[in-house]
Amino acid sequence: MPKRSPTAERNAELIRTALLKVSPAGLTIIELMTECNLSLWQTRRALAALRDLCAEKGWPPAIWTREAGYHFCAGETELERWERVWIGERLTQFRRMLSGTLGPHLRLFPKSDWAEYLTAQVKAIESNLEIAAGPWPR
Structure with missing residues (x-):
């Protein structure tokens, strides 16, 4: 901490x-x-x-x-609902990063190793957040 x-x-x-x-x-x-x-x-x-x-x-x-x-927060249901909303907000931020920053970066500099690496990492995080934000249990 x-x-x-x-x-x-x-x-x-x-x-x-x-x-x-x-x-x-x-x-x-x-x-x-x-x-x-x-x-x-x-x-x-x-x-x-x-x-x-x-x-x-x-x-x-x-x-x-x-x-x-x-x-x-004292209730499990309320806490889970809050966590899903929070994760959904981060998911939106990651998607905007992919479409608004990394996408244009790759178009401007198609050989950028950094942009390719970061795109792969952010897409991995995006898929995990998408699963977490969805209905539970699966």
Whole structure:
């Protein structure tokens, strides 16, 4: 895990406390900023630090959904749904990388070993993400 500043950890604890107060409901980013008296930048860094702390300490993950905002996930179904959405977003990003950057790179420089290698790697990741984003169990 990357090293976190003491400030990020302190702010993560502020956010954790705020989320626990309203649990099982959640808070929007604006509500978190207001409740914790943090700037947008501080809130985003604190959320990243909180996710790391949740993983390290075995706490339920902090997630964001459109319906509830930021909250601690307690249900397996909700967590699986969130993971599928997250994977689907990454799949879209990889497809855009293939079509918008690597494709034109190969057309401009057809002998580019780097572009060929990267295309093969990204396509492998794309196929794995496609499987993971699909319905389960198979």
